Amino acid sequence: IGMTRGFWRDRQRYVDTYWSRFEKVWLHGDFCAVDEDGLWYILGRSDDVIKVAGKRVGPAEVEAIVNSHPAVTESAAIGVPDPLKDNEVVVFAVLKSGVQPSENLRTELEELVTAELGRPLKPREVKFCAALPKTRNAKVMNRIIRAAYLGQALGDVSSLEDAGAVAAIQNAC
Structure with a gap:
């Protein structure tokens, strides 16, 4: 089955x-x-692996660490090109109701990932957004997040549940 x-x-x-x-x-x-x-x-x-300075990490590993923070509802981690490290990690975090984005919170999340995975995997950036783009099956569409971050064409968005989530990512960038 x-x-x-x-x-x-x-x-x-x-x-x-x-x-x-x-x-x-x-x-x-x-x-x-x-x-x-x-x-x-x-x-x-x-x-689905992000290679950073010879180290490999799955987005799910980074997301689990970020999601363990009490202020975070959910997150997505993507790999973006870097001339020295091959790729770097960028995190998009959706905060719990009533939690305001701040530089202190951004730093906390960066330090949380760094403490768990090591300095080479410290996120280049942590972005706060209102929602993550998902399919109708509730799967986060990392390729759309990555394309929006890099300013590329989004490609096929026919399986998106909420097109407004793409705008949330673009606004975070």
Whole structure:
């Protein structure tokens, strides 16, 4: 249940995509963890990685740290090009009702990430926004956030739940 059994008219592509890396193992690309009670948690995509100064970090790792702050409702982390480090992390944070953005809060979030992940992964910027662009399935659309941050064309936005969230990101930039 829930596992694809093939690609339309392209069996070999399906085998190459999901079954070729390890014998008899379906590699789907989700990054998961199992706790001491045997409960599984989907943490993000294993192929969604930001490379910063030779270190690799998943956006979900950065987001979990930022989201642990009591002032933050949710966040998104993106990688943006940097001539020295290859990429740098930029964070967009949605604050809880009644919490006002401030330089002190921005610094707290930067320091929180740095303390957990190390100096090379300190965010270049922490931006505050009213909402994150999401699909109808509530998945944050990081590619749209990245395109808006870099001033690029947004591409296909047909799966966006709330177009106003894109404006929130653009206003934060």
